[in-house]
Amino acid sequence: MNPRANTSKTTPSPVTPATLAMAAAGIAFTVHEYHHDPSVTAYGAEAAAVLAVDPARVFKTLVVATDRVDDKGLVVAVVPVSQRLDVKALAAAVGCKRATLADGQVAERMTGYRVGGISPIGQKRPLTTVLDDSMTTLATVLVSGGRRGMDVEVAPGDLQTITRALFAPIAR
DSSP: OOTTTEEOSSSSSOOOOHHHHHHHHHHOEEEEEEEOOOOOOOHHHHHHHHTTOOGGEEEEEEHHHHSOOOGGGGEEEEEETOOOOOOHHHHHHHHHOOOOEEOHHHHHHHOOOOOOOTTSSSSSSSOOEEEEEGGGGGGEEEEEEEEEEEEEEOOOHHHHHTOEEEEEEBOO
């Protein structure tokens, strides 16, 4: 095990809006903490490497600006860190014409989380969420737990339930 990682189930789980929401909903999850290197900006890739998890199982949360009229035009996309978001596919999945990554400050203000620690779960203002359908073939996936250096492992079906998300092929 990587010395920067702590996946012990005996230590108390850190409290974030994401862990509180999952606990309140009765969703099983495991917290995976690691020491985040402040010089690293590829947060998801760092998590996969430090936690020694296949990057296809670690998913990044991206806030995307669209031409939708609801949710101030923002949508949350969750894709594997080993792939990129296909903005055209995301736009089609939510029924709009255009999509681009949202400004980081806007994403932080709307979700209540810092960039690099934005979780699809427990956001300040829940946004329409689309999960890449590649996760449906996996027993569990890792997503941000609400802060840098912390991921939560959860079943894709539970993630879909708590975020009220839809599955769509949005990664390339």
